[in-house]
Amino acid sequence: MSQHFSGQAAHPALDVRVAEAVQASFDRQQAMSLIRASMPVVQSGLVEIHLPHWSGVQQQHGFVHGGVVGMIADSAAGYAAMTLAPLGASVLSVEYKVNFMAPAQGQVLIARGTVLRPGRSLIVTRAEVFAVRDGQESLCAMMQQTIMVMHERAEKP
Amino acid sequence: MSQHFSGQAAHPALDVRVAEAVQASFDRQQAMSLIRASMPVVQSGLVEIHLPHWSGVQQQHGFVHGGVVGMIADSAAGYAAMTLAPLGASVLSVEYKVNFMAPAQGQVLIARGTVLRPGRSLIVTRAEVFAVRDGQESLCAMMQQTIMVMHERAEKP
Amino acid sequence: MSQHFSGQAAHPALDVRVAEAVQASFDRQQAMSLIRASMPVVQSGLVEIHLPHWSGVQQQHGFVHGGVVGMIADSAAGYAAMTLAPLGASVLSVEYKVNFMAPAQGQVLIARGTVLRPGRSLIVTRAEVFAVRDGQESLCAMMQQTIMVMHERAEKP
Amino acid sequence: MSQHFSGQAAHPALDVRVAEAVQASFDRQQAMSLIRASMPVVQSGLVEIHLPHWSGVQQQHGFVHGGVVGMIADSAAGYAAMTLAPLGASVLSVEYKVNFMAPAQGQVLIARGTVLRPGRSLIVTRAEVFAVRDGQESLCAMMQQTIMVMHERAEKP
Numbered sequence: 001m002s003q004h005f006s007g008q009a010a011h012p013a014l015d016v017r018v019a020e021a022v023q024a025s026f027d028r029q030q031a032m033s034l035i036r037a038s039m040p041v042v043q044s045g046l047v048e049i050h051l052p053h054w055s056g057v058q059q060q061h062g063f064v065h066g067g068v069v070g071m072i073a074d075s076a077a078g079y080a081a082m083t084l085a086p087l088g089a090s091v092l093s094v095e096y097k098v099n100f101m102a103p104a105q106g107q108v109l110i111a112r113g114t115v116l117r118p119g120r121s122l123i124v125t126r127a128e129v130f131a132v133r134d135g136q137e138s139l140c141a142m143m144q145q146t147i148m149v150m151h152e153r154a155e156k157p
Numbered sequence: 158m159s160q161h162f163s164g165q166a167a168h169p170a171l172d173v174r175v176a177e178a179v180q181a182s183f184d185r186q187q188a189m190s191l192i193r194a195s196m197p198v199v200q201s202g203l204v205e206i207h208l209p210h211w212s213g214v215q216q217q218h219g220f221v222h223g224g225v226v227g228m229i230a231d232s233a234a235g236y237a238a239m240t241l242a243p244l245g246a247s248v249l250s251v252e253y254k255v256n257f258m259a260p261a262q263g264q265v266l267i268a269r270g271t272v273l274r275p276g277r278s279l280i281v282t283r284a285e286v287f288a289v290r291d292g293q294e295s296l297c298a299m300m301q302q303t304i305m306v307m308h309e310r311a312e313k314p
Numbered sequence: 315m316s317q318h319f320s321g322q323a324a325h326p327a328l329d330v331r332v333a334e335a336v337q338a339s340f341d342r343q344q345a346m347s348l349i350r351a352s353m354p355v356v357q358s359g360l361v362e363i364h365l366p367h368w369s370g371v372q373q374q375h376g377f378v379h380g381g382v383v384g385m386i387a388d389s390a391a392g393y394a395a396m397t398l399a400p401l402g403a404s405v406l407s408v409e410y411k412v413n414f415m416a417p418a419q420g421q422v423l424i425a426r427g428t429v430l431r432p433g434r435s436l437i438v439t440r441a442e443v444f445a446v447r448d449g450q451e452s453l454c455a456m457m458q459q460t461i462m463v464m465h466e467r468a469e470k471p
Numbered sequence: 472m473s474q475h476f477s478g479q480a481a482h483p484a485l486d487v488r489v490a491e492a493v494q495a496s497f498d499r500q501q502a503m504s505l506i507r508a509s510m511p512v513v514q515s516g517l518v519e520i521h522l523p524h525w526s527g528v529q530q531q532h533g534f535v536h537g538g539v540v541g542m543i544a545d546s547a548a549g550y551a552a553m554t555l556a557p558l559g560a561s562v563l564s565v566e567y568k569v570n571f572m573a574p575a576q577g578q579v580l581i582a583r584g585t586v587l588r589p590g591r592s593l594i595v596t597r598a599e600v601f602a603v604r605d606g607q608e609s610l611c612a613m614m615q616q617t618i619m620v621m622h623e624r625a626e627k628p
């Protein structure tokens with residue numbers, strides 16, 4: 001009975017202008033470009049951020065740094081929230097909590113952000129981060145997050 | 158009565174070999190060098206990571222990315238825990254939770270990690286992140302974290 | 315692709331002696347009896363705790379107190395972890411984080427605890443809390459938790 | 472430099488009508504009376520909830536149930552936030568995260584809620600929970616919380 005809360009809820013179709021605003025916002029995040037992250041999936045209530053494993057994002061053991069894992073989880077879930085906010089609104093992370101479950105090793109990390117509960121001023125989200133190794137996904141982190149919606153505060157390019 | 162839990166507990170003096178192991182571990186974190194973070198303070202139960210504000214770590218509004226704030230908080234608190242772990246042990250983040258309180262704007266961010274409760278296998282820590290603007294510190298984020306101690310698993314250079 | 319991490323993973327069959335140890339532990343929790351909670355579902359990696367809505371567990375608006383919601387979430391997820399721990403082990407909550415999504419109103423609350431990642435010493439879990447109103451479930455809270463396994467420390471009756 | 476964020480910030484003097492509204496709200500929380508909690512300290516930005524150790528709040532090992540510890544922490548920090556909200560506003564827990572650091576054993580538990588950052592719509596708080604044993608306080612849990620302020624929605628008696 002709870003499955004439809006696990007990220008695949010039926011959300012309204014994504015307004016193309018909202019999708020463009022999400023993409024434009026991501027493109028302005030220089031920190032995402034610094035770590036070489038991309039955002040290949042933007043759907044209504046679901047956003048994926050992908051990160052190739054390269055030396056610049058490693059911690060001392062050669063895995064992807066937990067803080068970098070948190071970064072892509074934070075952004076994926078925040079943008080998933082933004083897909084459900086009204087046109088012209090922007091979003092802010094109020095807080096997030098992330099559990100690390102396995103070392104982030106693999107050729108690519110995928111942070112999959114989904115919306116648990118949309119609200120007018122606050123949106124509760126989740127991100128799962130998977131390490132992809134030889135085509136096999138394994139869960140390496142789980143994040144739960146609170147997002148604030150700033151109405152009529154579109155980001156300025 | 159609670160003040161001595163707020164990060165300034167009297168911890169045993171820092172073994173110089175532990176301090177060196179902390180520094181060597183930090184130096185191996187390429188992600189810290191990518192974002193241009195440094196670690197100027199390593200004391201018993203207290204570590205500071207400093208981050209200059211530069212374009213590469215910004216989000217879409219020109220502030221430091223919340224994920225980057227989380228990254229330096231995670232590392233500062235993790236290394237604060239490592240200063241209290243036995244020589245030859247390494248530390249892992251089990252989880253952390255961070256609240257963002259104000260936009261991270263200023264010339265420098267300081268993440269100050271402290272130990273709330275040292276334990277043999279788990280250490281509970283905190284990090285406060287301050288933005289320094291014209292010499293004035295303002296609190297921009299607060300993190301609470303659980304660290305696991307891996308005994309007799311020194312990091313290999 | 316992520317669905318099998320959302321709580322319905324295939325876990326090994328539940329040892330009847332572990333099931334009995336879980337039930338005996340629950341029965342010793344006087345706080346569960348104080349709030350009139352019951353535990354009608356104990357499966358491998360999945361435990362439900364049910365709470366009737368009665369005046370004693372209310373907060374100031376007449377809904378179930380958020381702390382009580384956290385209590386049944388904490389216990390449901392902790393016992394879900396215990397179903398996957400070896401016989402003779404006990405479990406402890408290291409920490410949990412809970413988001414409240416809607417007022418807890420209805421005739422019954424159901425806290426459904428599942429295991430996100432079983433480990434030898436640490437287990438990461440989740441609990442979803444639903445309010446049941448006229449047979450309709452609605453999600454009112456979501457919790458993410460870290461559990462420590464204490465090996466060979468069976469609880470004493 | 473960070474000390475004034477650790478709970479002892481200088482807040483404006485407490486309006487007596489706000490203090491009365493906090494007390495009236497607490498008195499309406501039947502769940503607090505069920506567990507026998509009291510609220511002997513209500514100051515500007517600081518609230519204490521005390522809980523005697525009695526059999527009804529125990530878990531299976533005879534300590535106070537972690538969920539009950541979370542309950543008094545949640546309420547203490549929420550009411551600390553309410554002391555800084557305008558007259559006529561009520562407060563809601565958006566989320567909280569609690570780390571358990573030591574078994575809650577002693578004659579009395581004290582949850583001390585403080586405000587880390589007051590805001591117009593969101594307030595970030597903390598609660599420390601101490602077990603008092605023979606007059607000696609020891610820290611047993613630490614909570615970090617987000618509170619939403621509902622303006623002009625005074626609670627109805």
